[in-house]
Amino acid sequence: MHFDAFDRYHESKSFIHRLDPRVKVSMTLAFILSNALLPDGAWSAFACSWIFLLFVNLFSELGFVYSLKRSFIALPFALIAITVLFSVPGEPLSTFQFLMWNLTITDAGLLRFISIVIRSWLSVQMAILLVATTRFPDIVHALEHLRVPSILTTIIAFLYRYLFVLADEVFRLLRARESRSASAAGSRSGGSVVWRARVAGNMAGQLFIRSYERSDRVYNAMLSRGYAGHLQTMSPHELHRVDYVTTALALILILILQMIGRL
Amino acid sequence: MHYSPAPLHIPENFLSIMVSVICWLITASVLSMAISRTNKSLGERQVPLMGVMAAFIFAAQMINFPVIGGTSGHLLGGVLAAITLGPWAGMLVMTAVIAVQALLFQDGGLLVMGANILNMGLVTVAIGYGLYRGVSGGSRALKLSVAGIAAWLSVMAGALFTSMELWLSGYAKLQIVIPAMLGIHALIGVGEALITVAALAFILQSRPDLLGENSESARGSRGWVIAGGLISLVVVFLSPLASSDPDGLERVASDLGILGSGQSAPFEILPDYTLPFLGATPASTVIAGIIGILVVGVIIVLIGQGMKAKS
Structure with a gap:
């Protein structure tokens, strides 16, 4: 198997690819945190976050909806939040019997369920973009710079x-x-x-x-080969002016997203 | 490359920000302890060992076996890591596995990674190592049986912790999430127990020196026995209590101020709610829980004996 069989990295020289990995890791975290802080039902802010995401897709030259397509593998996770539908008090929308539970879907439950799925879905897409535009060793190196213990x-x-x-x-x-587990057609192979x-x-x-x-x-x-207790790297990882400007711009945009969410 | 997400991974932003942060704080403090202990007791030789072992746990999770009708069992690996590598190294290895799963495969998220490491990396290792150390002087069959029970309990503990975190976030009702999560994971846990016991039996048979009592584990093992035993007891007592008497837990949580105001009394919708199979009083449900654990324990001991006889 090839060494990058597990990797999601796409070779390119786009603007996003050339950013310092520290910037990309911390901005991904900031975006995920921003999604978490948006209140339930902040539809316009969710929409703006998605537009922000589409532009990151665009600037990374992966195709406008690259992260959208890739995010569908992670969709079955929505199941885990299904109990939210019944867990928030509010106007009942519909009631049904499931096994021994009497379940009532409330409007507040539905609102929260949709909000959670959207928050998660937007965050997953940004993480997909991070690993698609950054080599994994660079991410690890960025983590080291961001004070994760060596x-x-x-x-x-x-x-x-x-x-x-x-x-x-x-x-x-x-x-x-x-x-070693041959089986005749129609009969089951193997033991208990x-x-x-x-x-x-x-x-x-x-x-x-x-x-x-x-x-x-x-x-x-x-x-x-000269190992002395820690790994060496060949890439210098210097922050340039474009990294600082991008960080500042991204933070301002995230702040605006938060303001839209609280209007 | 085929990669199927494991059921215990909480996806990104599926916990409230408060719960995510609290879990990160707990995880970070345990990990910093693990790092300082590991740095002190391990030579530079151990770092590549832990790295390759982390890849081992990751790869071992891909080994599956068919159970019934298309479903398959596979390993989580916390208990196996704890017994083979020791507690602190086991925790670091599990943390690395969970971090790579979140970073590379979007299985679990970054903000919720603290909770995921806590549920699958720290609790499982503590239970596994604590219970196993408790019988370190015992016979081979006893050790294998206890490892099996620990493996089953570790999966249940992960499921219980996940349920509690979802509930504290206001995203789930205890009466639904605990029976559902624990019910599914009672089966998954049996798969975990079987693979863990068989793997340990195999290692004991062919390379017993690798499981030798290394110097790190000899010291401070009583603390681990107590910690592992305590967490196991919490799982045994809390699971039936939480599903039958959530009001009690709710009161404790709101007294402690953990529960946010946004999700006040989430079970008001179903006031006359009871779980028919668990009885009415908390005492009877705890007893039911203990009986359940005992039954599973006996089954695992019998299977362990059977494996010993065959191998």
Whole structure:
């Protein structure tokens, strides 16, 4: 498997791509926070946030609705908030029986449900844009600059580096299981659920031992190449004037969004 | 690349900002403790080990097994990480896994990451390590059985914490969210328990030296036993109580000022609400909860014995 099989990064030289990763990470956080702070039913502010998002799409040269298309994979999450419909007191809209629950949908519940889904959906899109325009090692480096403890960022960097190696290992294990689990058409193969779980557990144990032994080899290889306790980087990561101007502009726009939400 | 989101990940902005911030504060303080302990006790050799092990947990979550009709069980990994790596390193590894899932796959969010790390990374590791250390002198079958129970409890604890956070945000009713979440995760937890026990049995069989009592875990283990035991007790007592007697919890929460004014008395709509299968009084429901845990425990012990006999 190729090392960037998990990566969502798109190669480009657009304006957004060239911004410093620190700016992109902190502005993404600011946008998500801004969405969280918008009150329920602030429709015009939600709409303006979406326009803001469309422009970021545009400036990153990924296509006007890139993040919109990508956000649909994350949609099933709306299920988790469905209980909001019944949890807020207000004018009842409709009542029905589900299993042992007598459920009443209220207007306030509906308002809050739609607001939560919109907030989440806008935030997810900005996060999608962040990883589509920033190399993952750069994000990790930005986190380090933003005072995330270096032991955590180092573990994250290793996780990213070896994810595809161990994923390959998993696919080999899964393929081995597949090829040993032949079944005649119409009849079920394999043993009981407990037996199947035990096979999966053995695979996890096997993977653990292989990973452990690999980490030993990795450490020795790094040591022989001059590893002295922390990871080095070749990119200087300097903040230029365009980064400061963009940050200031984005913050002003977010403040305006908040004001629109509170009108 | 196929990647299926796990059910315990709270999506971005699905908690109120207050609850998100509180969870981040709890998570950050536990993590800073973990970082200072790890920096003190581990050499530079351990950092690549923890990194590759984080990739292991991530990859191990992709190993699945068919359960019934298209659904499949897979690993969350908190308890396995705790037992194989020790508590502090286990927490850091789980944190890295959850952070990458949120950053790269939008599975979980950034603002709610504190809550997700708390539910899936910190609580699971504390339960797993605490209970496992409690029987570290015991026989192999006992250790495996306790690991299984811890794995099941850790999933239940994650589900309980998630439910409570949704409720404190005013986004869910306790009477609905707790039975629904705990009901689903009681099954998911059995899958977690089975895989964890089988993986541990496999490691004990082929590389027992990797699970040797390392120097880090020998010290301060009593604190972990107490912490893990306490969290387990909270799960056992709170789950049935919260679903049958939410008024009590509601009162405690509003006395403490946690509950925002926006979601006052969210269960007024259904005043004569009862859960038929849990009885009427809090005492009976707690007993029902304990009986349930015991039944699951006995089943897991029996399965553990069966696995031991076969392997």
